[in-house]
Amino acid sequence: MVEPLKISKESSEKEVFRKKRKVLAPWRFQEGYERWPNRNWAQKLGDGRKSHATNQDLLNDILKDGHGANNTMYFECPNKKINNIEGLEPNYVNQGLDGKVQLEENLNSAKDSGYSSGNSTKPQIMSKLYKAVVTWRFQPGFKRHFPEEHKLSLQRKHHYSVQISASCELAANPGLGLNEFRSIYRELLVEEKTPQVSGSGIACGRRDWVAFRKYKERNSYDEAKKFIGEVPGTRIGDVFHLRIELCVVGLHRQYQSSVDFIKREEGNLAISVVSYGDMGELKKKNKIDIVEFSGSSVEASDVTLDGSNLALVRSLETKTPVRFIYGFTRYLTAAEILKVKAKRLNTYIYCGLYTIEKYWRKRSDDGTHYYYVFRLRRVTGQADLNIREILESRKSESFLFPGMYMEDLSFGKEKVPVSVVNFIDSEKPPFFKYITGLRTRVLQDPTPPDGCGCTDGCSDSMKCACVVKNGGELPFNDKGHIVEAKPLVFECGPACKCPPTCVNRVSQHGLKYRLQVFKTKKMGWGVRALQYIPSGSFVCEYVAELISDQEAQRRSNDEYLFSIGSNYYDEKLWEGLKTSIPALQKGKISKDLEGGETFTLDTSEFGNFSRFINHSCMPNLYAQNLLYDHDNKSMPRIMFFACENIQPMEELSYHYNYSVDQVHDANGNVKKLKCFCGTEECTGWLY
Numbered sequence: 001m002v003e004p005l006k007i008s009k010e011s012s013e014k015e016v017f018r019k020k021r022k023v024l025a026p027w028r029f030q031e032g033y034e035r036w037p038n039r040n041w042a043q044k045l046g047d048g049r050k051s052h053a054t055n056q057d058l059l060n061d062i063l064k065d066g067h068g069a070n071n072t073m074y075f076e077c078p079n080k081k082i083n084n085i086e087g088l089e090p091n092y093v094n095q096g097l098d099g100k101v102q103l104e105e106n107l108n109s110a111k112d113s114g115y116s117s118g119n120s121t122k123p124q125i126m127s128k129l130y131k132a133v134v135t136w137r138f139q140p141g142f143k144r145h146f147p148e149e150h151k152l153s154l155q156r157k158h159h160y161s162v163q164i165s166a167s168c169e170l171a172a173n174p175g176l177g178l179n180e181f182r183s184i185y186r187e188l189l190v191e192e193k194t195p196q197v198s199g200s201g202i203a204c205g206r207r208d209w210v211a212f213r214k215y216k217e218r219n220s221y222d223e224a225k226k227f228i229g230e231v232p233g234t235r236i237g238d239v240f241h242l243r244i245e246l247c248v249v250g251l252h253r254q255y256q257s258s259v260d261f262i263k264r265e266e267g268n269l270a271i272s273v274v275s276y277g278d279m280g281e282l283k284k285k286n287k288i289d290i291v292e293f294s295g296s297s298v299e300a301s302d303v304t305l306d307g308s309n310l311a312l313v314r315s316l317e318t319k320t321p322v323r324f325i326y327g328f329t330r331y332l333t334a335a336e337i338l339k340v341k342a343k344r345l346n347t348y349i350y351c352g353l354y355t356i357e358k359y360w361r362k363r364s365d366d367g368t369h370y371y372y373v374f375r376l377r378r379v380t381g382q383a384d385l386n387i388r389e390i391l392e393s394r395k396s397e398s399f400l401f402p403g404m405y406m407e408d409l410s411f412g413k414e415k416v417p418v419s420v421v422n423f424i425d426s427e428k429p430p431f432f433k434y435i436t437g438l439r440t441r442v443l444q445d446p447t448p449p450d451g452c453g454c455t456d457g458c459s460d461s462m463k464c465a466c467v468v469k470n471g472g473e474l475p476f477n478d479k480g481h482i483v484e485a486k487p488l489v490f491e492c493g494p495a496c497k498c499p500p501t502c503v504n505r506v507s508q509h510g511l512k513y514r515l516q517v518f519k520t521k522k523m524g525w526g527v528r529a530l531q532y533i534p535s536g537s538f539v540c541e542y543v544a545e546l547i548s549d550q551e552a553q554r555r556s557n558d559e560y561l562f563s564i565g566s567n568y569y570d571e572k573l574w575e576g577l578k579t580s581i582p583a584l585q586k587g588k589i590s591k592d593l594e595g596g597e598t599f600t601l602d603t604s605e606f607g608n609f610s611r612f613i614n615h616s617c618m619p620n621l622y623a624q625n626l627l628y629d630h631d632n633k634s635m636p637r638i639m640f641f642a643c644e645n646i647q648p649m650e651e652l653s654y655h656y657n658y659s660v661d662q663v664h665d666a667n668g669n670v671k672k673l674k675c676f677c678g679t680e681e682c683t684g685w686l687y
């Protein structure tokens with residue numbers, strides 16, 4: 001038996017403060033149901049923070065309230081056997097971490113750190129506690145809510161301001177418009193299905209068309225605004241990969257026709273042409289001073305000039321300069337097809353202004369029809385252009401093949417692949433071992449949960465033992481959405497007689513939504529939804545290595561620690577919610593919690609994609625304590641449920657629940673980290 005470790009007054013204050021701050025919020029969420037934050041609760045939290053001038057005040061307050069009575073920290077009991085239970089990673093023992101080695105490791109590190117059984121008041125202890133940098137990590141947290149109308153009005157405001165600034169700047173620099181268009185297009189590229197947009201004459205379903213439609217909706221795009229000669233903001237050598245980009249920047253405003261024109265009283269005047277070249281031929285001669293453009297074909301008997309041919313002839317007659325854009329086609333490799341979701345890639349290069357010198361009628365090779373050929377000469381004095389170099393460097397393609405793309409971060413371990421994209425740079429996600437079940441050596445002797453005996457459904461609150469454990473109410477509705485946040489949810493488990501389809505088995509079936517890990521601009525990697533996720537849906541588990549808090553203190557990387565703790569008994573935190581969970585009623589404190597031992601999940605080395613979910617001050621997920629395969633209440637699983645409807649491409653986030661000025665570095669100095677969640681509610685700091 002390892003003696004309990006008594007800790008210094010200062011550390012016990014910290015411990016108690018930590019417990020006090022583990023807050024779960026009293027909000028309910030159902031599909032489509034939103035509500036304002038519980039003001040009393042928010043007020044209480046605010047008051048709580050303000051009224052405790054020192055931790056000692058807070059400590060006294062808590063002790064008076066009867067909370068935080070377990071101020072004794074226990075040393076991890078090292079010599080218990082390791083159990084494998086369903087859902088837990090089975091091979092941990094095989095990795096050389098058997099109980100004996102661990103016992104020695106613990107004893108050595110205890111000596112190193114100044115810990116010893118029954119004697120922990122040495123000053124070194126605090127430095128060791130500080131060493132792990134945070135006194136508490138991100139935790140099951142709270143969520144402030146805004147009604148849908150409020151969020152919509154925020155979006156509209158945001159949208160409006162984008163529209164204004166974009167259109168003002170666009171006039172001066174059409175390139176800005178191109179960037180915006182490309183980012184819309186890239187977003188569509190990473191979605192698996194192209195959203196359908198109906199509308200006038202646009203062939204729906206093509207990502208480029210859909211992106212253009214969205215771009216036009218956001219900007220005051222004037223299709224009729226056409227330039228003769230140079231187009232402000234464009235330069236010779238500009239490269240494009242989508243025909244529609246030429247429309248966006250104004251070089252060529254015809255979606256499909258190769259000749260763009262301007263209307264004049266005397267008839268249309270050609271102002272730009274897009275000519276498809278043979279890359280092999282061009283690479284050989286690399287000369288663009290004189291080019292030939294094949295106009296539209298005509299019947300053999302027809303000698304009249306009309307349409308685009310006539311417009312080109314008028315430009316010849318009036319010596320109107322014509323913009324010449326060369327188009328080349330490249331067939332993509334299998335890997336590239338995956339990224340661009342097309343078999344060919346066109347490259348359009350703006351070559352400058354040309355004048356049309358002459359034209360003639362030519363018979364097609366098969367002799368069935370005629371077409372007009374126009375010879376164009378490049379206007380002298382324009383910038384040189386090396387088309388070959390542009391095509392060979394493929395630098396311009398980087399916006400389509402940026403950074404990296406990975407089909408499945410889990411390498412088939414998840415039921416639904418989790419893709420990875422990086423449009424910011426070429427960095428790959430940091431290495432970690434992907435696991436889908438908790439990895440642990442601290443979960444010993446798990447009390448097997450009392451299974452229910454239901455064979456005809458688990459919704460009967462009188463009959464189903466698991467429903468009874470949940471206070472007589474099923475935690476999920478008939479769509480499998482959680483009804484409200486609870487201190488702890490019990491799902492049916494391995495010992496239950498009900499089938500896997502049971503209504504009380506929701507989070508144990510793994511991932512079902514398409515999600516994507518992506519590189520954010522300011523917060524490193526993040527996770528986003530690729531499809532709509534209704535409020536209340538189970539999204540994912542924080543799958544990690546489960547370690548004791550003491551072990552967490554020893555770990556040098558604190559970026560991926562999630563303190564699970566146990567806040568079930570803090571009734572104040574559950575005000576307004578039904579907390580009639582029998583196992584959590586006073587007087588029924590289980591043996592798991594008697595010692596007050598608390599645990600942490602660490603995903604720095606082992607974990608799933610949830611390690612990349614960032615913090616937000618206005619999150620769309622919340623962390624729910626949940627048990628199904630064991631009964632140890634000090635080690636609940638952390639399950640993320642959607643606390644609002646999540647739209648495709650929306651970043652997933654939860655509230656890390658840190659407290660400003662409560663995070664310390666190895667020397668005990670307060671550490672600070674700015675928050676970049678960018679929401680209306682942002683407090684500016686993560687901690």
Ligand SMILES: C[S@@+](CC[C@H](N)C(=O)[O-])C[C@H]1O[C@@H](n2cnc3c(N)ncnc32)[C@H](O)[C@@H]1O
Pocket residue numbers: 522523524525526559560611612613614615616674675676677686
């Ligand atoms: C669990 S990790 C989240 C994934 C992380 N972005 C990454 O690239 O691995 C937590 C770390 O992400 C960063 N982070 C998460 N949310 C943030 C936010 N709202 N603002 C700034 N940084 C954030 C911080 O560096 C934090 O320590």
